[in-house]
Amino acid sequence: MEELLNSETKPPGRTPTIKAYALGKELRLNNLFLKFEGANATGTQKDRISEAHVLNAIRDGYNGIAVGTCGNYGASIAYYANLYGIKSYIGMPSAYTHDREDFMLSSNAEILYYNGKYEETVSFIHDYATDNSLYDASPGSDHSYIDTKMYAGIAFEIYEAILKVPDYVIVPVGNGTTLSGIYEGFHLMYLNGTIDRMPRMVGVSTRGGNPIVSSWKRGYKKVVDLDPARIRETAVNEPLVSYRSFDGDKALAAIRETHGKALYVSDDEMVRFSELMYREEGLNPLPASASAVAALVHLHLNPDDYVVSVITGRRM
Known part of the structure:
Protein backbone atom coordinates (compact mmCIF):
# COMPACT_ATOMS: atom_id res chain seq x y z
CA MET A 1 0.00 0.00 0.00
CA GLN A 45 -13.97 18.45 -10.60
CA LYS A 46 -14.92 15.76 -8.08
CA ASP A 47 -11.61 13.97 -8.74
CA ARG A 48 -9.81 16.71 -6.81
CA ILE A 49 -11.59 15.77 -3.60
CA SER A 50 -12.15 12.06 -4.25
CA GLU A 51 -8.49 11.11 -4.34
CA ALA A 52 -7.85 13.19 -1.21
CA HIS A 53 -10.69 11.45 0.66
CA VAL A 54 -9.56 7.99 -0.40
CA LEU A 55 -5.99 8.64 0.70
CA ASN A 56 -7.22 10.13 3.96
CA ALA A 57 -9.39 7.05 4.55
CA ILE A 58 -6.41 4.76 4.01
CA ARG A 59 -4.17 6.78 6.33
CA ASP A 60 -6.87 6.66 9.02
CA GLY A 61 -7.09 2.87 8.73
CA TYR A 62 -10.47 2.48 7.02
CA ASN A 63 -11.12 -0.48 4.72
CA GLY A 64 -14.04 1.16 2.92
CA ILE A 65 -15.37 4.55 1.89
CA ALA A 66 -18.99 5.67 1.40
CA VAL A 67 -20.60 8.64 -0.31
CA GLY A 68 -24.07 9.91 -1.14
CA THR A 69 -24.26 11.18 -4.71
CA CYS A 70 -26.43 11.89 -7.71
CA GLY A 71 -23.80 10.29 -9.99
CA ASN A 72 -20.51 12.03 -10.75
CA TYR A 73 -19.09 12.12 -7.24
CA GLY A 74 -19.91 8.45 -6.80
CA ALA A 75 -18.13 7.55 -10.03
CA SER A 76 -15.09 9.52 -8.91
CA ILE A 77 -14.96 7.95 -5.43
CA ALA A 78 -15.40 4.49 -6.98
CA TYR A 79 -12.52 5.12 -9.40
CA TYR A 80 -10.02 6.26 -6.77
CA ALA A 81 -11.10 3.69 -4.20
CA ASN A 82 -10.50 0.97 -6.78
CA LEU A 83 -7.19 2.54 -7.81
CA TYR A 84 -5.89 2.50 -4.24
CA GLY A 85 -7.40 -0.84 -3.30
CA ILE A 86 -10.25 -0.14 -0.90
CA LYS A 87 -13.98 -0.85 -1.22
CA SER A 88 -16.45 1.90 -2.11
CA TYR A 89 -20.14 2.11 -1.20
CA ILE A 90 -22.13 4.52 -3.34
CA GLY A 91 -25.55 5.74 -2.24
CA MET A 92 -27.81 7.11 -4.99
CA PRO A 93 -31.47 8.12 -5.17
CA SER A 94 -33.31 5.29 -6.91
CA ALA A 95 -35.35 7.72 -9.02
CA TYR A 96 -32.34 9.51 -10.53
CA THR A 97 -30.93 8.78 -13.98
CA HIS A 98 -27.84 6.69 -13.23
CA ASP A 99 -25.84 7.03 -16.44
CA ARG A 100 -22.57 6.31 -14.57
CA GLU A 101 -23.78 3.13 -12.94
CA ASP A 102 -21.76 0.83 -15.23
CA PHE A 103 -18.61 2.83 -14.56
CA MET A 104 -19.09 2.48 -10.79
CA LEU A 105 -19.69 -1.26 -11.07
CA SER A 106 -16.59 -1.67 -13.23
CA SER A 107 -14.67 0.01 -10.40
CA ASN A 108 -15.91 -2.65 -7.97
CA ALA A 109 -18.27 -0.29 -6.16
CA GLU A 110 -21.30 -1.49 -4.25
CA ILE A 111 -24.28 0.69 -5.19
CA LEU A 112 -26.87 1.37 -2.49
CA TYR A 113 -30.12 2.69 -3.97
CA TYR A 114 -32.22 4.81 -1.64
CA ASN A 115 -35.89 5.61 -2.11
CA GLY A 116 -35.65 9.34 -1.46
CA LYS A 117 -34.17 12.59 -2.71
CA TYR A 118 -30.46 13.37 -2.89
CA GLU A 119 -30.37 15.11 0.49
CA GLU A 120 -32.09 12.16 2.15
CA THR A 121 -29.66 9.77 0.45
CA VAL A 122 -26.74 11.70 1.93
CA SER A 123 -28.32 11.39 5.40
CA PHE A 124 -28.78 7.66 4.83
CA ILE A 125 -25.10 7.31 3.94
CA HIS A 126 -24.04 9.26 7.04
CA ASP A 127 -25.81 6.62 9.15
CA TYR A 128 -24.68 3.71 6.96
CA ALA A 129 -21.03 4.76 7.21
CA THR A 130 -21.23 5.09 10.99
CA ASP A 131 -22.99 1.75 11.42
CA ASN A 132 -20.49 -0.07 9.21
CA SER A 133 -17.26 1.68 10.30
CA LEU A 134 -16.74 3.25 6.88
CA TYR A 135 -15.10 6.55 5.98
CA ASP A 136 -17.82 9.06 5.06
CA ALA A 137 -16.87 11.31 2.13
CA SER A 138 -20.36 12.79 1.76
CA PRO A 139 -21.13 16.51 1.93
CA GLY A 140 -21.69 17.61 5.50
CA SER A 141 -19.54 14.82 6.98
CA ASP A 142 -16.74 15.33 9.49
CA HIS A 143 -14.30 15.06 6.59
Missing part, protein backbone atom coordinates in the same frame (compact mmCIF):
# COMPACT_ATOMS: atom_id res chain seq x y z
CA GLU A 2 2.82 2.43 0.85
CA GLU A 3 4.31 1.95 -2.61
CA LEU A 4 0.96 2.73 -4.21
CA LEU A 5 0.52 5.90 -2.14
CA ASN A 6 3.91 7.07 -3.40
CA SER A 7 3.38 6.03 -7.02
CA GLU A 8 3.67 8.23 -10.07
CA THR A 9 -0.06 8.08 -10.81
CA LYS A 10 -1.05 11.48 -12.19
CA PRO A 11 -2.95 13.35 -9.49
CA PRO A 12 -6.20 15.13 -10.33
CA GLY A 13 -6.12 18.84 -11.03
CA ARG A 14 -3.80 20.90 -13.24
CA THR A 15 -6.71 21.17 -15.67
CA PRO A 16 -6.49 23.59 -18.61
CA THR A 17 -7.61 27.20 -18.47
CA ILE A 18 -8.55 27.90 -22.07
CA LYS A 19 -8.99 31.31 -23.67
CA ALA A 20 -12.25 30.89 -25.57
CA TYR A 21 -11.65 33.04 -28.65
CA ALA A 22 -14.51 31.73 -30.78
CA LEU A 23 -17.04 31.50 -27.96
CA GLY A 24 -15.95 34.89 -26.67
CA LYS A 25 -16.53 36.42 -30.08
CA GLU A 26 -20.00 34.86 -30.17
CA LEU A 27 -20.78 36.37 -26.74
CA ARG A 28 -18.95 39.66 -27.38
CA LEU A 29 -16.38 39.07 -24.66
CA ASN A 30 -12.71 39.66 -25.42
CA ASN A 31 -11.30 37.88 -22.39
CA LEU A 32 -13.44 34.81 -21.75
CA PHE A 33 -11.65 31.83 -20.21
CA LEU A 34 -12.94 28.32 -19.56
CA LYS A 35 -11.50 26.38 -16.63
CA PHE A 36 -12.17 22.88 -17.95
CA GLU A 37 -12.48 20.45 -15.05
CA GLY A 38 -13.73 17.84 -17.51
CA ALA A 39 -10.06 17.07 -18.18
CA ASN A 40 -9.85 15.14 -14.89
CA ALA A 41 -9.72 11.34 -15.08
CA THR A 42 -13.41 10.68 -14.45
CA GLY A 43 -14.53 13.86 -16.17
CA THR A 44 -15.42 16.22 -13.30
CA SER A 144 -15.84 17.76 4.37
CA TYR A 145 -13.12 20.29 5.30
CA ILE A 146 -11.01 18.46 2.71
CA ASP A 147 -13.34 19.63 -0.06
CA THR A 148 -12.71 23.33 0.48
CA LYS A 149 -8.97 22.75 0.70
CA MET A 150 -8.79 20.81 -2.57
CA TYR A 151 -11.09 23.08 -4.58
CA ALA A 152 -8.94 26.05 -3.58
CA GLY A 153 -6.44 24.67 -6.09
CA ILE A 154 -8.74 25.72 -8.93
CA ALA A 155 -8.21 29.36 -7.96
CA PHE A 156 -4.43 28.93 -7.82
CA GLU A 157 -4.44 27.38 -11.30
CA ILE A 158 -6.65 30.12 -12.75
CA TYR A 159 -4.33 32.85 -11.50
CA GLU A 160 -1.23 30.96 -12.65
CA ALA A 161 -2.75 30.60 -16.14
CA ILE A 162 -3.90 34.17 -16.79
CA LEU A 163 -1.56 36.04 -14.38
CA LYS A 164 -4.42 38.34 -13.50
CA VAL A 165 -7.30 38.43 -11.06
CA PRO A 166 -10.47 37.80 -13.10
CA ASP A 167 -13.26 40.32 -12.80
CA TYR A 168 -15.75 37.46 -12.55
CA VAL A 169 -15.49 33.76 -11.71
CA ILE A 170 -18.68 31.86 -12.55
CA VAL A 171 -19.33 28.49 -10.94
CA PRO A 172 -22.29 26.06 -11.08
CA VAL A 173 -23.77 25.56 -7.61
CA GLY A 174 -25.62 22.64 -6.11
CA ASN A 175 -24.23 22.31 -2.59
CA GLY A 176 -21.99 25.34 -3.14
CA THR A 177 -18.85 23.40 -2.22
CA THR A 178 -16.88 24.10 -5.40
CA LEU A 179 -17.64 27.82 -5.37
CA SER A 180 -16.73 28.21 -1.71
CA GLY A 181 -13.47 26.32 -2.27
CA ILE A 182 -12.50 28.51 -5.23
CA TYR A 183 -13.32 31.60 -3.18
CA GLU A 184 -11.07 30.27 -0.40
CA GLY A 185 -8.20 29.88 -2.85
CA PHE A 186 -8.46 33.48 -4.04
CA HIS A 187 -8.92 34.65 -0.45
CA LEU A 188 -5.71 32.91 0.62
CA MET A 189 -3.84 34.61 -2.22
CA TYR A 190 -5.33 37.95 -1.17
CA LEU A 191 -4.30 37.47 2.46
CA ASN A 192 -0.70 36.58 1.57
CA GLY A 193 -0.38 39.50 -0.84
CA THR A 194 -0.20 37.53 -4.08
CA ILE A 195 -3.27 39.40 -5.38
CA ASP A 196 -4.57 42.82 -4.40
CA ARG A 197 -8.29 42.26 -4.96
CA MET A 198 -10.89 39.51 -5.11
CA PRO A 199 -12.88 38.45 -8.19
CA ARG A 200 -16.65 38.69 -8.07
CA MET A 201 -17.96 35.20 -7.43
CA VAL A 202 -21.09 34.23 -9.39
CA GLY A 203 -23.12 31.16 -8.53
CA VAL A 204 -25.44 29.73 -11.18
CA SER A 205 -27.96 26.95 -10.80
CA THR A 206 -31.15 25.43 -12.14
CA ARG A 207 -34.61 26.93 -12.24
CA GLY A 208 -35.70 23.55 -10.84
CA GLY A 209 -34.66 24.86 -7.43
CA ASN A 210 -31.54 25.76 -5.49
CA PRO A 211 -31.50 27.37 -2.03
CA ILE A 212 -28.26 29.32 -2.55
CA VAL A 213 -29.69 31.23 -5.49
CA SER A 214 -33.09 31.54 -3.84
CA SER A 215 -31.58 32.92 -0.62
CA TRP A 216 -29.36 35.40 -2.47
CA LYS A 217 -32.30 36.71 -4.48
CA ARG A 218 -34.31 37.18 -1.28
CA GLY A 219 -31.50 39.03 0.46
CA TYR A 220 -31.04 36.42 3.19
CA LYS A 221 -27.80 36.35 5.18
CA LYS A 222 -28.08 32.59 5.66
CA VAL A 223 -29.30 29.95 3.25
CA VAL A 224 -32.89 28.86 3.83
CA ASP A 225 -33.98 25.39 2.68
CA LEU A 226 -36.60 25.13 -0.04
CA ASP A 227 -39.80 23.11 0.11
CA PRO A 228 -38.86 19.64 -1.21
CA ALA A 229 -42.27 19.34 -2.84
CA ARG A 230 -41.45 22.28 -5.12
CA ILE A 231 -38.15 20.88 -6.41
CA ARG A 232 -38.25 19.85 -10.09
CA GLU A 233 -35.66 17.22 -10.91
CA THR A 234 -34.72 16.46 -14.52
CA ALA A 235 -32.00 14.48 -16.26
CA VAL A 236 -30.30 17.81 -17.07
CA ASN A 237 -30.44 19.55 -13.69
CA GLU A 238 -29.79 16.64 -11.29
CA PRO A 239 -26.23 17.75 -10.42
CA LEU A 240 -27.56 21.18 -9.39
CA VAL A 241 -31.12 20.83 -8.13
CA SER A 242 -31.55 20.72 -4.36
CA TYR A 243 -33.72 21.83 -1.51
CA ARG A 244 -30.78 21.91 0.93
CA SER A 245 -27.22 22.98 0.08
CA PHE A 246 -24.71 21.44 2.47
CA ASP A 247 -22.14 24.23 1.97
CA GLY A 248 -24.70 26.85 1.06
CA ASP A 249 -23.82 29.32 3.81
CA LYS A 250 -20.16 29.34 2.75
CA ALA A 251 -21.10 29.89 -0.90
CA LEU A 252 -23.62 32.62 -0.10
CA ALA A 253 -21.06 34.43 2.07
CA ALA A 254 -18.47 34.21 -0.74
CA ILE A 255 -20.91 35.69 -3.24
CA ARG A 256 -21.92 38.51 -0.89
CA GLU A 257 -18.39 39.35 0.28
CA THR A 258 -17.15 39.71 -3.30
CA HIS A 259 -20.22 41.69 -4.46
CA GLY A 260 -21.06 38.85 -6.81
CA LYS A 261 -24.38 37.42 -7.95
CA ALA A 262 -26.45 34.26 -7.96
CA LEU A 263 -28.82 33.37 -10.75
CA TYR A 264 -30.84 30.64 -12.41
CA VAL A 265 -30.68 29.28 -15.96
CA SER A 266 -33.09 26.89 -17.63
CA ASP A 267 -32.52 23.32 -18.83
CA ASP A 268 -32.90 24.56 -22.41
CA GLU A 269 -30.16 27.14 -21.86
CA MET A 270 -27.82 24.57 -20.35
CA VAL A 271 -28.32 22.23 -23.30
CA ARG A 272 -27.99 25.04 -25.85
CA PHE A 273 -24.75 26.40 -24.38
CA SER A 274 -23.32 22.91 -24.03
CA GLU A 275 -23.86 22.48 -27.77
CA LEU A 276 -22.43 25.95 -28.45
CA MET A 277 -19.25 25.13 -26.52
CA TYR A 278 -18.83 21.96 -28.53
CA ARG A 279 -19.31 23.80 -31.81
CA GLU A 280 -17.12 26.80 -31.01
CA GLU A 281 -14.42 25.36 -28.75
CA GLY A 282 -14.47 21.59 -29.30
CA LEU A 283 -15.38 20.88 -25.66
CA ASN A 284 -18.18 18.52 -24.69
CA PRO A 285 -19.41 19.64 -21.26
CA LEU A 286 -22.26 18.24 -19.26
CA PRO A 287 -25.25 20.56 -19.78
CA ALA A 288 -25.31 21.39 -16.06
CA SER A 289 -21.65 22.40 -16.29
CA ALA A 290 -22.44 24.64 -19.24
CA SER A 291 -24.60 26.69 -16.87
CA ALA A 292 -21.43 28.67 -16.11
CA VAL A 293 -21.46 29.88 -19.72
CA ALA A 294 -25.24 30.19 -20.03
CA ALA A 295 -25.06 32.65 -17.12
CA LEU A 296 -23.04 35.09 -19.22
CA VAL A 297 -26.07 36.30 -21.16
CA HIS A 298 -27.77 37.23 -17.87
CA LEU A 299 -24.88 39.33 -16.54
CA HIS A 300 -24.17 42.92 -17.56
CA LEU A 301 -20.54 42.50 -18.55
CA ASN A 302 -18.17 44.86 -20.29
CA PRO A 303 -16.51 43.44 -23.43
CA ASP A 304 -13.05 43.76 -21.86
CA ASP A 305 -13.89 42.18 -18.50
CA TYR A 306 -11.79 39.14 -17.62
CA VAL A 307 -14.27 36.33 -17.05
CA VAL A 308 -13.61 32.72 -16.05
CA SER A 309 -16.40 30.15 -16.37
CA VAL A 310 -15.62 26.98 -14.45
CA ILE A 311 -16.82 24.02 -16.51
CA THR A 312 -17.18 21.36 -13.86
CA GLY A 313 -17.63 18.26 -16.02
CA ARG A 314 -17.71 16.65 -19.45
CA ARG A 315 -19.97 14.08 -21.07
CA MET A 316 -18.57 10.58 -20.70
